[in-house]
Amino acid sequence: METSEQVKQIKRSFRLYMNGVTSTSMRQKGLDYKINWGVSQMDLRHMAEQYGKDKALAAALWQENIRECKILATLIMPAADFTASEAMEWAATLSTVEMAETAVFNLFQHMTEAEQFSLMLLANEDKLVRICAYNLVCRLLKRNNECTPQLYAALFKKAAIDLKSADRQLLHPLVKCLDYVSSTDTEQAKEATQLLKEAGFGAF
Known part of the structure; x- marks a missing residue:
């Protein structure tokens, strides 16, 4: 699967984990993202395990102004190859x-x-x-x-x-x-x- 398609798939999957209460609370505390599904760090770690370490995918996810995409990017990027x-x-x-x-x-x-x-x-x-x-x-x-x-x-x-x-x-x-x-x-x-x-x- 191409990286762009993987990103689309990941973004669609956030709906399964979304937490409106958490998202609203974050906005009230000043955590302002273009999109914030309120997905927990634990759920994002489980999602990251499905994709393994993938530099191209991590780079693409970081470009998205979406909280969950950026957190996933930090989990998927292989640290040893990150300068x-x-x-x-x-x-x-x-x-x-x-x-x-x-x-x-x-x-x-x-x-x-x-x-x-x-x-x-x-x-x-x-x-x-x-x-x-x-x-x-x-x-x-x-x-x-x-x-x-x-x-x-x-x-x-x-x-x-x-x-x-x-x-x-x-x-x-x-x-x-x-x-x-x-x-x-x-x-x-x-x-x-x-x-x-x-x-x-x-x-x-």
């Missing part, structure tokens, strides 16, 4: 915090070039991209226990700026990330603790 530059193209089109968090958890943290990608995200000025960055660095730290000095330096440099923000959507993943670093047995723990203290986040 930092390709991931950056996806990150540039993020439209919600939910999708930034989902992409990190399902896909970005498993990429071969995850650290390189993190540096690219941290250098970006878009808020959702940086939310993605802080979530990703935190996931990498939890998976690997530590990161390269270059990534730590980039994290602290950007954090020093963003900690002055009043935007809680941005502050939440940032403070969570620094809080994790401060709890580790690394040289960077003291610096993370100092940043949080200076910004007034003694405990989070």
Whole structure:
């Protein structure tokens, strides 16, 4: 079956799982997608298993401005074949915090070039991209226990700026990330603790 036909088939199947109450609740909370069927993450994982890893299909699904298509894309994209530059193209089109968090958890943290990608995200000025960055660095730290000095330096440099923000959507993943670093047995723990203290986040 051609990729375009697979996408059509997938979009039709969402009707079987749609949840109007969930969809309405998401809209009220500001999760604004062109189309949102309210399908649960668990149901989407079951759907993804039917298709396996398929780079072409994942790329096509990501192009759709439909919540469920984008989440499926993060589950179907083979992480080992997904480059930092390709991931950056996806990150540039993020439209919600939910999708930034989902992409990190399902896909970005498993990429071969995850650290390189993190540096690219941290250098970006878009808020959702940086939310993605802080979530990703935190996931990498939890998976690997530590990161390269270059990534730590980039994290602290950007954090020093963003900690002055009043935007809680941005502050939440940032403070969570620094809080994790401060709890580790690394040289960077003291610096993370100092940043949080200076910004007034003694405990989070």
